[in-house]
Amino acid sequence: MAYVAIADRDVHLHDPQTFVTKYIWSQDHKVIAIQYSVTAIAVGLVALVLSGMMRLQLGFPNTFSFITPSNYLQFITMHGMIMVIYLLTALFLGGFGNYLVPLMVGARDMVFPYMNMLSYRVYLLSVLVLRASCVVPGGPTGAGWTLYPPQAVLPGTSGAGLGIILMLVSLAIFIVAFTMGGLNYVTTILQARCRGMTLLRLPLTVWGIFMATILGLLAFPALLVSAIMMILDSVLGTSFFMPAVVSMGKGLKYDGGSPVLFQHLFWFFGHPEVYIVALPAFGIVSDLLSVHARKNIFGYRMMVWAILAIGCLSFVVWAHHMYVSGMNPYFGYFFATTTLIIAIPTAIKVYNWVLTLWHGDIHLRVPMLFAIGFIFTFVHGGLTGLFLGNVTVDLPLSDTYFVVGHFHMVMGVSPILVVFGAIYHWYPKITGRMLNEALGKLHFWATFLGAYAVYLPMHYLGILGVPRRYYALGDTAFIPNSVHDVNVAITVAALVIAAAQLVFLFNLVWSLAHGREAGSNPWGATTLEWQTPDTPPKHGNWGARLPVAYRWAYEFSVPGARSDFIPQNEPPEAPGGREHGAKP
Amino acid sequence: MSKMIPDSLPIPAGLRGVASDWAADKQAFPVPWGKAMMWIFLLSDTFVFTCFLTAYMNVRISTTVPWPNPSEVFALRIGGADIPLILIAIMTFILISSSGTMAMAVNFGYRRDRAKTAALLLTTAAFGLTFVGMQAFEWTKLIVEEGVRPWGNPLGAAQFGSSFFMITGFHGAHVSAGVIYLSVVALRVWRGDYERKGTYETVEIAGLYWHFVDLVWVFIFALFYLW
Ligand code: HEM
Ligand SMILES: [Cu+2]
Numbered sequence: 007m008a009y010v011a012i013a014d015r016d017v018h019l020h021d022p023q024t025f026v027t028k029y030i031w032s033q034d035h036k037v038i039a040i041q042y043s044v045t046a047i048a049v050g051l052v053a054l055v056l057s058g059m060m061r062l063q064l065g066f067p068n069t070f071s072f073i074t075p076s077n078y079l080q081f082i083t084m085h086g087m088i089m090v091i092y093l094l095t096a097l098f099l100g101g102f103g104n105y106l107v108p109l110m111v112g113a114r115d116m117v118f119p120y121m122n123m124l125s126y127r128v129y130l131l132s133v134l135v136l137r138a139s140c141v142v143p144g145g146p147t148g149a150g151w152t153l154y155p156p157q158a159v160l161p162g163t164s165g166a167g168l169g170i171i172l173m174l175v176s177l178a179i180f181i182v183a184f185t186m187g188g189l190n191y192v193t194t195i196l197q198a199r200c201r202g203m204t205l206l207r208l209p210l211t212v213w214g215i216f217m218a219t220i221l222g223l224l225a226f227p228a229l230l231v232s233a234i235m236m237i238l239d240s241v242l243g244t245s246f247f248m249p250a251v252v253s254m255g256k257g258l259k260y261d262g263g264s265p266v267l268f269q270h271l272f273w274f275f276g277h278p279e280v281y282i283v284a285l286p287a288f289g290i291v292s293d294l295l296s297v298h299a300r301k302n303i304f305g306y307r308m309m310v311w312a313i314l315a316i317g318c319l320s321f322v323v324w325a326h327h328m329y330v331s332g333m334n335p336y337f338g339y340f341f342a343t344t345t346l347i348i349a350i351p352t353a354i355k356v357y358n359w360v361l362t363l364w365h366g367d368i369h370l371r372v373p374m375l376f377a378i379g380f381i382f383t384f385v386h387g388g389l390t391g392l393f394l395g396n397v398t399v400d401l402p403l404s405d406t407y408f409v410v411g412h413f414h415m416v417m418g419v420s421p422i423l424v425v426f427g428a429i430y431h432w433y434p435k436i437t438g439r440m441l442n443e444a445l446g447k448l449h450f451w452a453t454f455l456g457a458y459a460v461y462l463p464m465h466y467l468g469i470l471g472v473p474r475r476y477y478a479l480g481d482t483a484f485i486p487n488s489v490h491d492v493n494v495a496i497t498v499a500a501l502v503i504a505a506a507q508l509v510f511l512f513n514l515v516w517s518l519a520h521g522r523e524a525g526s527n528p529w530g531a532t533t534l535e536w537q538t539p540d541t542p543p544k545h546g547n548w549g550a551r552l553p554v555a556y557r558w559a560y561e562f563s564v565p566g567a568r569s570d571f572i573p574q575n576e577p578p579e580a581p582g583g584r585e586h587g588a589k590p
Numbered sequence: 591m592s593k594m595i596p597d598s599l600p601i602p603a604g605l606r607g608v609a610s611d612w613a614a615d616k617q618a619f620p621v622p623w624g625k626a627m628m629w630i631f632l633l634s635d636t637f638v639f640t641c642f643l644t645a646y647m648n649v650r651i652s653t654t655v656p657w658p659n660p661s662e663v664f665a666l667r668i669g670g671a672d673i674p675l676i677l678i679a680i681m682t683f684i685l686i687s688s689s690g691t692m693a694m695a696v697n698f699g700y701r702r703d704r705a706k707t708a709a710l711l712l713t714t715a716a717f718g719l720t721f722v723g724m725q726a727f728e729w730t731k732l733i734v735e736e737g738v739r740p741w742g743n744p745l746g747a748a749q750f751g752s753s754f755f756m757i758t759g760f761h762g763a764h765v766s767a768g769v770i771y772l773s774v775v776a777l778r779v780w781r782g783d784y785e786r787k788g789t790y791e792t793v794e795i796a797g798l799y800w801h802f803v804d805l806v807w808v809f810i811f812a813l814f815y816l817w
Contacts, residue, residue, distance in 0.1 A: 117623040117627070118623070118624075185631070189627050189630055189631055189634075192627075192630055193623055193626050193627040193630065196617065196618045196619065196626060197616075197617040197618065197619065197621075197623050197626050198616075198617070198623065199615060199616050200615075200616070201616060202615050203615050203616070204613050204614065204615050205613065205614075205618065206612075206613060223630065223633070223637075224633070224634060225637075226634075227634060227635075227637035227638040227640075227641055228637070228641045230638060230641075231638060231641035231645060232641075232645075234760075235645065235756070238740065238752065238756060242740045242752075243740075244740050244741050244748070244751075244752035244756075245741070246645070246649055246749065246752060246753075250654075259741070261654065261655075261748060262653045262654040262747060262748065262749060263649065263653075263749070264648060267645060267648050267649065267652075270648075271641060271645060274641075555615070
């Protein structure tokens, strides 16, 4: 039996009636997106405050009596975990994914709105469990965001009892939430596009979110399994990851397990996770650059293939995080090779971004500033990645501040810049008002320059051999005095950049009421979400009739066209008019 | 839609089909949403079980104490003789038979035979329930008679019990969830919900899940009991 696609069907959407069904238990993808984003940003602020405390301790050791060594380790763990999972993953996929996917593919909603709503509820639960782990006896776990056993479950580590268990339970709940949302995003993109929207006409934002979601669906299982096994080790006393351990002169109950197994499982998840936050950023930045440079994206198909290639390759590079783990040294050879291979599609994307700017009509509006800033920080982080990907170079740099500098550049600062750019870009659609431009520019320059002030010196510290995850350096012969001065400078910069985020928060709230009216398409963008009949889009998105896509998403500055952009849903002028996209 | 691959290129028809699916608008695969979503979910779940089994194999080869011999541990004493793996063999047989009844249910669903579809679904669920029941028996025997615990056992490597309870437990949870799922679908078939909706695709989607759970069992059987 042939199946009737959504574009040809009368779909009955549930109609929200009351305040509660409209804004609280809502099944509308736009409301769910906002709920996801607000929750993610709220926990993200906690992580930001924690990083401030860590920096205070590092810049001014022996000054703050309320930061003990085990507090410090709890702070890094919470900070790292929140930033990577509960902020960035949730914000890119639950937030932007939810808002943009149905609008960009021309659907009325996700394919299963009820499950989508559950996804947010379960995510909220995972956040609450995570927060609960901070108030239980023993406090949250201080094992580092990688949660390596055996130390994560041994009594010497803070939070070794309830702390680590709640952390693992919270992760498992998060994975359930992610799976419910992720299945929706993938199925919507594959099966619910509007008429004329072929896969190769999708905006790159959708491609990035699509591939990232697939990575999540295939990588989170490894984290789920390792979480279950570690919970069993901790609660029931099994020895999956626990070797025979002698603690305080006493043999513990554990025997015969393999800590390296955990590392393999963790990084089989952990490396794709890097791309789960990077690919949506790649996609979004491609669209921002193209819109604000009034030029089609350079090499659209190559960009799509690069996203797919990076996605596949990201499953075969995981052990580059384990060069010093004691695994078979020959693995290093294999994983260094694959790591360098994955640099090729990544480099292609960078070239294509730069070539998109080349001879473009560049408008340095706030989203564009952030997008260009991203190219800088990402190239920077990518280059230091090449160092760490090579076994012999990595050995001395492993577990130093060089690594901290590297991953903050590549998966901290870069995706966060894109998040900001994306918020400045889509806020007008979401609220109907523009964010304040002057405050935005201030926010950009403080964040962008501040990021360099914070992370560039960390590379220098790392080359000197300053170890990461240290509460204080004390008097160590190989660490020169300059290190302390550098640490003070980094801390000052970090506090300034953290304060600059207040400008952004203020802007978000203030513009809600006082921002300039945006109109429906303030940037002159071509993608479908800017062509909705209402701004902000109403429930059901499209009014009576679904849109039809006639062209790809990058029809800018077309010679002879009436305006400098042609929306995706604008029919060709004459029959046989030039069509872009699916043509070979 | 324009062609993804020009006709002149020597490319097999199957590959052309894939390419044109991907170049299609509205939907990449001509299947209902629920079915597409179930396939994607099962792909994700495959990764879960693969991780479990790979982790188990890793633990098994790296443990310091010898692994107990599964065909002895899982033998039943029937009429004075130890018959190795007999219970597991019966369980496997039951689960595989249930895949057969499931396939028949899907078939009768598409023929709009309400009564037979519902009956076959319930049979499948009953087979599943039998499987879980026998698993409970097996667990009890191991725990009570052999003294196997998740954290240790008198037969050899402690990880034997840990992996066994974890993996069969996780699979058993899938079967139990499936039993509930099938019963709900059977009820809806019986009430005529799908008759009104005009399609029995939900039965097929439930079938996908059920076959998957069976298939996973085959791997667990091979890697845990036969190794
Ligand atoms: C104002 C911004 C930020 C500052 C000042 C900051 C600072 C820090 C500091 C001081 C550490 C601990 C280093 C150590 O002692 O080893 C750390 C760790 C970490 N940060 Fe950030 N960070 C920031 C933003 C981010 C973002 C956006 C991410 C998102 C990916 C992130 C991810 C991590 C991770 C994964 C760790 C490792 C935790 C661990 O070692 O277990 N950070 N950060
Ligand atoms: Cu990696």
